[in-house]
Amino acid sequence: MKSYEAPGVVVSFDAEVCQHAGICVRGLPRVFDTTARPWIQPANATVDDVVSQVEMCPSGALSVQVTDGGDRQP
Ligand code: SF4
Numbered sequence: 517m518k519s520y521e522a523p524g525v526v527v528s529f530d531a532e533v534c535q536h537a538g539i540c541v542r543g544l545p546r547v548f549d550t551t552a553r554p555w556i557q558p559a560n561a562t563v564d565d566v567v568s569q570v571e572m573c574p575s576g577a578l579s580v581q582v583t584d585g586g587d588r589q590p
Contacts, residue, residue: 517529517530518531520554520556520557520558521558521583522557522558522559522566523559524563524582524583524584525558525563525566525567525580525581525582525583526558526580526581526583527547527556527558527566527570527578527579527580528578528579528580528581529556529577529578530576530577531577533575533576533577534575534577535574535575535577537574537575539572539573539574540569540570540572540573540578543569543572544561544565544566544569546560546561547560547561547565547566547569548569563582566580567580567582
């Protein structure tokens, strides 16, 4: 499990659970880009967009935590 942090949000990714369906990459390519390092860059979208995309992950490989400093989440 690896974590990727940006202001207001932390995305975690478990490569062993990922089904490589590519839903994250297609849905939010600015954040989920397998050609970039690191491949998850949560700062490239709003916290809301990152949370919405993570919730669409079918395998549960992605998880998200909204942290202090987030400007939009309840
Ligand atoms: S949406 Fe989830 S299962 Fe699909 S590629 Fe992304 S992390 Fe893997």
